[in-house]
Amino acid sequence: MIAGIISFISELLGVTSGIAKYIIALIILFVFLGLSFVANMIFTRISVLVSKTKTTLDDKVIKNTRGPVRIMIILLGVYFFLEYLYPELSIAGFSVEEIFVTLYILLIGYTITRAVDAFFLWYIEEMEKKNRKIDEHVFTFLKKSATAFIYLIVVMIIISKLGIEITPILASLGIGGLAVALALQSTLSNFFSGVYIAADRHIKVGDFVEISPDIAGYVVDIGWRSTKIRTLGKNLIIVPNSKMAESIIKNYDAPVHAVSVVIDVGVSYKSDLEKVEKVTMKVAKDIIKKLEDAAIKDFEPIFRYREFGDSSINFRVILKAKRYVDKFKIKHEFIKALFKEFKKNGIEIPFPQRDVHLFKEK
Numbered sequence: 001m002i003a004g005i006i007s008f009i010s011e012l013l014g015v016t017s018g019i020a021k022y023i024i025a026l027i028i029l030f031v032f033l034g035l036s037f038v039a040n041m042i043f044t045r046i047s048v049l050v051s052k053t054k055t056t057l058d059d060k061v062i063k064n065t066r067g068p069v070r071i072m073i074i075l076l077g078v079y080f081f082l083e084y085l086y087p088e089l090s091i092a093g094f095s096v097e098e099i100f101v102t103l104y105i106l107l108i109g110y111t112i113t114r115a116v117d118a119f120f121l122w123y124i125e126e127m128e129k130k131n132r133k134i135d136e137h138v139f140t141f142l143k144k145s146a147t148a149f150i151y152l153i154v155v156m157i158i159i160s161k162l163g164i165e166i167t168p169i170l171a172s173l174g175i176g177g178l179a180v181a182l183a184l185q186s187t188l189s190n191f192f193s194g195v196y197i198a199a200d201r202h203i204k205v206g207d208f209v210e211i212s213p214d215i216a217g218y219v220v221d222i223g224w225r226s227t228k229i230r231t232l233g234k235n236l237i238i239v240p241n242s243k244m245a246e247s248i249i250k251n252y253d254a255p256v257h258a259v260s261v262v263i264d265v266g267v268s269y270k271s272d273l274e275k276v277e278k279v280t281m282k283v284a285k286d287i288i289k290k291l292e293d294a295a296i297k298d299f300e301p302i303f304r305y306r307e308f309g310d311s312s313i314n315f316r317v318i319l320k321a322k323r324y325v326d327k328f329k330i331k332h333e334f335i336k337a338l339f340k341e342f343k344k345n346g347i348e349i350p351f352p353q354r355d356v357h358l359f360k361e362k
Contacts, residue, residue, distance in 0.1 A: 021084075021085070022085070024084070025081050025084050025085050026081075028077060028080050028081055028084060029077045029078065029080075029081045031077065032073055032074060032076055032077020032078075032080070033074060033077060035073050035077075036070045036073040036074050036077075039069055039070055039073055040066065040070055043062060043066045043069070046062055047059065047062050047063070050062060055122075056122055056125065057118070057119065057122040060118035060119075060121055060122050061115050061118045061119075063118070064114040064115060064117060064118040065111050065114055065115055065118075068107055068110055068111040068114060069111065071107060072104065072107050072108075072111075075100065075103060075104065075107065076100075076104075078100075079096065079097075079100040082096050083096055083097070098161070101161055102158050102161070105154055105157055105158050105161070106154060106158070108154070109150055109151055109153070109154035112150050113146075113147050113150050113151070116143070116146050116147065116150070117143070120142070120143050193240075193241035193242045193244065193245040197222055197227065197241060197244055197245060202249075202251065202254065203219060203222070203227075203244075203249065203251060203254075204219065204253075205219050205220065205221060205222060206218065206219065206253070207219050207251050207252070207253040207254065208251075208252040208253050208323070208324040208325070209229065209249050209250065209251050209252070209253075210249070210250040210252070211229075211239065211244070211247050211248075211249055211250075212247075215229065215237055215239065216229075216231065216232075217229040217230050217231035217232060217235075217237060218230045220236075222241075223241075225240070225241060226238045226239060226240050226241055227239050227241055227244050232325065252323075252324040253323075253324070257322060257323055258296055258299075258320050258321065258322060259320070259321045259322075259323065259324050259326070259327050260318055260319075260320060260321075260327075261318065261319040261320065261321050261327040261330045261331055261334075262316060262317075262318055263316070263317045263318075263319075263331055263334060263335065264306075264314060264315075264316050265280070265314070265315055265316075265317065265338070265349070266309055266311065266312030266313065266314045266315075266349060266350065267312055267313055267315070267342075267347055267348065267349060267350075268312060268313075268347075268348035268349070268350045269312070269313060270348065271313065271347055271348065273305070273313065275345065275347070276315070276347055277303055277315075279338075279341050279342065279345050279347065280303055280315070280317060280338060281301060281303055282341070283334065283337045283338045283341050284301035284303070284317055284319060284334065285301060286337065287319070287330065287333055287334045287337060288301070288319065290333065291326075291329065291330055291333060293322075293326075294321055294322060294323075294326035294329050294330055295319060295320065295321060295322070295326070295330055296320040296321070296322055299319065299320035301317060301318065301319055302316075302317065302318040303315065303316075303317055304316050310352070310353075310354070311350050311351070311352045311353045311354075312349070312350050317334070319334065
């Protein structure tokens with residue numbers, strides 16, 4: 001339609017060749033450049049209006065799509081510029097129209113991905129306002145998946161516009177995809193397990209987890225293939241995501257960071273049990289005050305006698321540590337202090353012993 005209008009104006013002005021033809025072509029190009037500036041002004045006006053709304057989603061969409069829309073207008077001007085001057089021009093067997101249609105479809109796809117990016121950014125900000133944690137791994141995966149899906153559709157549309165039959169391609173992709181899926185079964189299993197772990201949110205980067213007595217430490221990364229765990233000895237353990245998904249995992253940072261510190265002690269059968277309890281509770285409370293950086297100060301220590309052992313009366317003391325690694329410091333200081341107080345108060349911690357009775361045969 002626009003090409004027809006240009007042709008009509010050219011005939012009306014009697015312009016068919018020479019420098020005047022190039023002048024008209026430049027006028028066409030500058031008109032579209034002007035339209036791009038007009039579009040920018042319209043976007044600015046719309047930005048002012050949407051800034052008064054309650055949501056920031058429209059602001060972000062306008063901001064992210066302003067540039068691509070201006071490029072589309074300028075690209076349209078370049079197309080008419082070339083179409084007017086060189087109507088028979090072709091590059092690598094493709095006409096100017098086919099090339100610019102392809103570029104336009106790509107730009108439309110890019111504009112849609114920019115709008116999707118704006119949505120994800122808005123959603124993250126909304127969740128942060130509500131003090132809800134967002135797993136970056138899940139959002140990154142969803143964002144990349146959405147982008148890949150959009151560009152896949154764009155590529156299929158371009159192929160169709162170029163007159164290439166896509167049905168055989170889809171069939172070939174289906175057979176090829178099945179073969180690739182079988183060959184990469186382990187890799188795909190780890191990939192989807194990683195997605196499940198990130199989406200399930202039972203394990204997050206920074207948590208201290210224990211998979212087995214030999215595998216325990218801080219989660220430093222949940223990748224597409226494996227999860228990396230840093231042990232207390234600063235070593236790195238790499239666990240395939242499929243193994244993580246199948247394992248029974250103890251998370252010491254969920255649902256809270258606090259960890260129980262359990263210490264088992266035994267005293268002699270000759271001991272005054274009331275005195276033992278009193279001394280032990282005093283030591284426990286002193287340790288809590290002393291180690292404010294490691295122990296939970298509001299926690300009341302728990303003391304319970306457990307059993308009559310072979311060599312001692314056994315009891316258990318429970319304290320609370322702020323984090324998993326703090327329990328080692330608390331236990332260390334408590335054992336030292338309790339041993340000192342028991343010695344001062346004459347409370348015996350007996351060695352393992354056994355009574356042997358000899359009977360004389362009659």
